[in-house]
Structure formats: C-alpha cells, structure tokens
Amino acid sequence: MPKSRVGVLISGRGSNMAALLYASRAEDCPYEVVLVAANDPDAPGLALAAAEGVPTFARAHQGLKRAEFDAIIDAELTRAGCDHVALAGYMRLLSPEFVAKWQGRMVNIHPSLLPAHKGLHVHEAVLAAGETVSGCSVHLVTPELDDGPVLGQTRVVVLPGDTPDTLAARILIAEHQLYPRVLAALVQSRTSPDALLARVRQLALALPEAEEKLSHGSLGFFVRGGKFFAYFSYDHHHDGVTGLLVKASGVEEQAQLIENDPGLYYRPAYLGPSGWIGIRLDTGDNDWQHIEDWLTRSWRASAPKRMAMLPF
Known part of the structure; x- marks a missing residue:
C-alpha cells in the first residue's frame, strides 16, 4: 500500500x-x-x-x-x-x-x-x-x-x-x-484494511436484517432472506486495492462512474460484468456519507420486496 x-x-x-x-x-x-x-x-x-x-x-x-x-x-x-x-x-x-x-x-x-x-x-x-x-x-x-x-x-x-x-x-x-x-x-x-473494514462493517450491519459471511474469498454483506449487497475487497486477485463493491444499476452506469472519477471508482473482477462497481477505500480521503449512501442503495436493490421500501 x-x-x-x-x-x-x-x-x-x-x-x-x-x-x-x-x-x-x-x-x-x-x-x-x-x-x-x-x-x-x-x-x-x-x-x-x-x-x-x-x-x-x-x-x-x-x-x-x-x-x-x-x-x-x-x-x-x-x-x-x-x-x-x-x-x-x-x-x-x-x-x-x-x-x-x-x-x-x-x-x-x-x-x-x-x-x-x-x-x-x-x-x-x-x-x-x-x-x-x-x-x-x-x-x-x-x-x-x-x-x-x-x-x-x-x-x-x-x-x-x-x-x-x-x-x-x-x-x-x-x-x-x-x-x-x-x-x-x-x-x-x-x-489500514482492518480500520476500513471496521468502518464498512459498522455501516453495513446497521442496515435492516444485514448479516455477513465470507463469499468468493471476500467478506460479504447480505440481507437475511435476500442477496448480497456489498463486499469488502482487500488485495483481491492481488490487485493491491482495498475497496467496497456495491451494485450499480448496470454496466452503463458503472462505465460512466469510472469515466467521471477513475481515482475513486473501478471495475471489479468477476462482479464487474454484472454491473457491480468498486469504490476505493485506500486513498486516505474517504467520504463516508457517500459510502453509506451507496450501501443503502445497494441494500435496497438486494432486499426482498417486503423490505426494500422500509424508511430509514
């Protein structure tokens, strides 16, 4: 690093x-x-x-x-x-x-x-x-x-x-x-990865019925009864990057985000073709409100319909 x-x-x-x-x-x-x-x-x-x-x-x-x-x-x-x-x-x-x-x-x-x-x-x-x-x-x-x-x-x-x-x-x-x-x-x-993970975990698990477990070699966060909405990625596939993977609306938004701010966003391996976006956490200048907003958005895209419209 x-x-x-x-x-x-x-x-x-x-x-x-x-x-x-x-x-x-x-x-x-x-x-x-x-x-x-x-x-x-x-x-x-x-x-x-x-x-x-x-x-x-x-x-x-x-x-x-x-x-x-x-x-x-x-x-x-x-x-x-x-x-x-x-x-x-x-x-x-x-x-x-x-x-x-x-x-x-x-x-x-x-x-x-x-x-x-x-x-x-x-x-x-x-x-x-x-x-x-x-x-x-x-x-x-x-x-x-x-x-x-x-x-x-x-x-x-x-x-x-x-x-x-x-x-x-x-x-x-x-x-x-x-x-x-x-x-x-x-x-x-x-x-440090430990400090960044602790902050991400705090934000992710504050969302309704959010849980965590290892998936594909990374720590993932999912909605109970639903899907994964985020992954914490540390030097995954030896890319040297510490980042948060969340769901964008698709590959078009993904490409636009990377074009507009390549220092912050990146296309993650494996999940990238599915429209997920990587957000770098290792620059030392994280906007945690922005990250929290992304986690919330990704949670809504992954939660069961009975939960997706919960106000919080």
Whole structure:
C-alpha cells in the first residue's frame, strides 16, 4: 500500500519536523514527508529539509490576510499531493476555511497535557502553578486554539529546580518520540484494511436484517432472506486495492462512474460484468456519507420486496 503523503508546516528550527521526517524513513512507517512549508523564509528547518531531499516552500505572511495566506499554503500542499498536514512549531492561527479543508487530516503537537495550559508560555504557567507533572499532546486541529480531540499524550515529571528552559528541553524529547507514533497511528486508522473494514462493517450491519459471511474469498454483506449487497475487497486477485463493491444499476452506469472519477471508482473482477462497481477505500480521503449512501442503495436493490421500501 502506498505511503500517505504528509506536508509539514513550520515557523522555526523544525525539530519536530525532523523527528517526523527521520521516523518516516523506516520501512514500516505508513507516511512520508513530501513537503516542508514555512511562513518565514529564514526558518532554519527549511535548510534541514532541503538537505534531506524534501521539497520546501516559504512565503512571508506579512501583508496578507489570514485566508489569503492559507490559500497559498493550501495550493502548495495540494500540488505536493498531500493527504495529511502536520503542524510542527507553526506559529500561525489558521483560517476556518483551511481547517475545514483538512478536517480530520491535520494534527498539531503542543507542549502540555491538554486541555491544560493552551496557548503560549506553557512551561512558565506549569511552574507557576506548582505542578509536578507536565508533558505533551498531539491533537487534531480545529478552529479553536489547541482545542481539538487529543490523539496521544506523554507525561513528563517536573523536577525540583526546573526552569522553563530545562523543562522545555525534556518535554521536547518526549515530543520527538510521541509525534511520529501518533501521526502513524492516525494515518493507519484512515488507510489500514482492518480500520476500513471496521468502518464498512459498522455501516453495513446497521442496515435492516444485514448479516455477513465470507463469499468468493471476500467478506460479504447480505440481507437475511435476500442477496448480497456489498463486499469488502482487500488485495483481491492481488490487485493491491482495498475497496467496497456495491451494485450499480448496470454496466452503463458503472462505465460512466469510472469515466467521471477513475481515482475513486473501478471495475471489479468477476462482479464487474454484472454491473457491480468498486469504490476505493485506500486513498486516505474517504467520504463516508457517500459510502453509506451507496450501501443503502445497494441494500435496497438486494432486499426482498417486503423490505426494500422500509424508511430509514
């Protein structure tokens, strides 16, 4: 399965960017860093990324409205074919449009145990509060500052005599360990066959009287007393594809769907001549409402007449 393509946004030295980059060199890492972009052309992390052969982009944000600048960065991420975005010391508040575009696919690392101590001057606040434990958090990015769902945390003990600098230095080590691990888990949760099957199973079995069993080497979903309405296909016939097979109205609709969006739809082996359509699930950018709609439509085409018109 191809690796997820990650763009990393930085504003300074980029030490967390470097941690993500070097972790990505492992053969079993599910992502690769394909772009490092900065809002400061003098950010030291750009030179490091370039030396490691990673494409870079830099543009000063001064004089541009937030949404205008974010549109420039988004265009570069899109041009690089990025599937996910990782903020690594990116000192910019993001526009709602940018956050919405990358919702669920953009992460940030913060040097505290969120929800405690959002924003700046974290280590000073921890020491002023007399806390004995601090740490770092990786979270999904939402429009609110440091407020998205937390995906992972590492606790770091506050030592007697710590200063903001000494505490920050130890937490930075924890950040470098935590960030690649959590990003990898996020990527795998969106693209691994097990995770995709779990999501498909949840949607398929929520339909009335739906059951599952193996059929023709794939896990299939059928209506009790009726026919199969979907199959989960993982590298079936060694095609390297993870997909969902559902019933189209026939080969004409099948052909039209593939022509209109060949990156999403494909003609599956064996079931293709019968008008079934394959929907790719391994691109990392699934529209699950669209998939649910297809499952429902296919269920109606397969259910007994007494059930096909059920409202749900």
